[in-house]
Amino acid sequence: MSVIFLLIVTSIIVAIAFLAAFLWAVRSGQYDDTYAPSVRMLFDDKRKRKRKEEPAEKKEKNEEAKR
């Protein structure tokens, strides 16, 4: 019967991992807009995103942290 103990512990740990993933998703704003991303992925052309982490962006993050 002690295997049940093990299973319970594992199952709860897995569940907590999913809960953590959900909380992270909410906090990082993935639920802010549930429509646009679904459409965006269907646009044909590849956009060249100039998404190099520019120093400016880091600065901004620091600023936010200070606030």
Next chain:
Amino acid sequence: MIKEKLVRKIHCFHCGDACEDFSYVKNEKPFCCLGCQTVYEILSENNLCQYYDLEQSPGATQKADSALFDFLDNEEVANQLLDFSNEQQGRVTFSIPNIHCSSCIWLLEHLEKMEAGIIDAQVNFTQKKYKVHFNKNETSLRQLAELLDRIGYTPVFNLEVEKGEEKDYQIFDKKLLIKMGIAGFCFGNVMLLSFPDYLGIEGADQDFIQLFRGLNVLLSLPVVFYAGSDYFISAFKSLKQRYANIDVPIALGISALFLRSTYEVVWGIGPGYFDSLVGLIFFLLIGKWFQNRTYQALSFDRDYKSYFPLAVLKKMGSEFKPVIVKELKKGDELLIRNTELVPTDAILITEKAFIDYSFVTGESEPVEKNKGQYVYAGGRVVGQQAAFISQKAVSQSYLTSLWNEGAYQKKTATQRLVDRVSQYFTITIVAIAILGGVFWQVIDPSKTWLVFTSVLIIACPCALALSTPFTSGSILRLFGKHKFFLKNTDVIEELQKITTIVFDKTGTLTETAARQLNFEGHPLTVTEKDWVSTAISSSTHPLSRYIKSFLKAENRSLSLTHFQEIPGKGILATVEGHQVQLGSASFLFDSIDVSQVNRTEVHLMIDGQYKGIFVAKNAYRKGLQEVVNSLKSRFKLAILSGDNASEMEQLQNIFPTSAQMLFQQKPENKLTYIQDLQADDERVLMMGDGLNDAGALKQSRVGVAVTEDISAFSPACDAIMAGSAFAKLNALLQLAEKGKRIIRWSIIISLVYNVAGISFALAGLLTPLLAAVLMPLSSITVVAFTTSAVKWMGYKLKL
């Protein structure tokens, strides 16, 4: 192909509005106006025509005037709007109410093809926000705004709201989601861990059972103390005001459940009711979330400030520079251009100016003001720009004081039906619990606490609490489908109590843009039409614009050698050597105006020869007669208008004789009229449009703003109705009324469950399993009943 197009109605390729003719055609595609055609041209030049492939006619109509954005060059304004900025880069979030389809997303996120300065752009569809990351050396905030305006996505700026409130709301929404996630997680696991107890597995290892129960206690902690904390806070607040709202019995039930269950587990008596407890909170949170979702789309609490320009041109030294409106002081010299609002009471210092007060009084014709005259805030400068000396700070102006008058303040909320029920509910439940406890104390003292807590547990009004949000939520959804948006669910209950409906005339009963024009006299030849059209295009008088669109003249390159507009009288112009005179009878013939009062007339004379009259009549909304017919038996009707009494006869034909009609009403008059009605115990529904109705809208029980463009316009009212929904007014009101009956029935259903549950509890027979079945079952029944009942009612009312 063309034949087919003619048989069908032609629709603008850009915005989908009906085209009146083939005046605007480009690449074989028809457009309704020059604006739409221009947007198409801009997009096709920049290879952005995929915009039109994703959705049909995705654009917004371009018939409205474009806005001015030079205030964005002001550093202070810019800094307040920018989310972030350094030497090279800036980041800004525009609010664009017009974002409405996947084409919008595509276009806005590909704008870097048109404006190289855009580094990255992203649309938030739900919030109708547009985030742009741009290179400051290549573009500016103003250029971005102008670009957006040019392609039909005019951004809206409001410094007051921009920062604080909106963010709070988002945080609240996120918090609720997190709470729901946690409650859902715990609910699932607690159910799983409760299974052995349900099944009553004999012989199971007592250690395991104890472990499961212990885990249940742990899992319920975050639910009770974090996810359910709002209910305790709300209950506490309401008790502090010596009044029990629906959250009081809920908080009571939750505490009873938690304490009793913990006690049972700790002393090893039984499994407790943790699954019921956690499930209850989870369902309640779902209900709350559902309610939130239903009215997320519109922001209502805009006030007069959102109509004001953010900045005006103020004289500094020798030139005019934009400054933030808030910072205006008495004595500042201002320059107000065509179509801009006068932000504060001011004195005119240019020779002459035309002020359109339709914003404040509803009068559609501009008023002439001379040098030295006092101009109230809210007037719109028409035609030539004018300079003013401000007389007051913005916060002290006439318009602001109007707004701040008693009625414009928030109405005191009336008690909701559910809260009224819960008042008695709480007392009854506590009384039953105590009586039950006392009874068992006599019979069998060991069961006293069991019965006492059982009653509190099973009576927890989860179903009761869900009945209103789900009924109102479904009704709001159905309303929203027909473009009738309520501020919140309380408005539904207010709608049910209405006894009198008061209509504003202009813009509510009549369609704003569609004034009906007729020409009486000799039919005009094509060339004559061209002359008139050319002459008139330099005038900004609204009637001139109507006449121009009525004539639909083609030839746009005629020479205008002389133009003179005599305000309040007419126009004198020379086109291609021909003299064109337009205006009132007194202006043309030096005679007294003998025209009937019930219509607006513009006489036309070409080369001294009398040609005829343009007659302007207001076009009433479609279905007005039917709406009035269906309403008149149940409600008292009344009309308040800022205009003159010219249409009284027409209106008398439509409205019953009992309907009161008042003309030339100033905003204060409208307000007092509503107050008088209310003094007679009438519960008033006011249907109005502009800011000039704002006082009346606020004062009345329910103020509905009727508008053509629901995303752009919303004075502080209780509901917004698209013009197209006006014809369904009666059905909508009936649905609101039916909503009351649905809520009443759902309350009865939940009470039946409660009575059944309480009888078990009083008998001391409430097992955890029974509670785990009964409590969710009651909630689910109520939710299913309310949503399907609303759908059925809507179907019956043909909504």
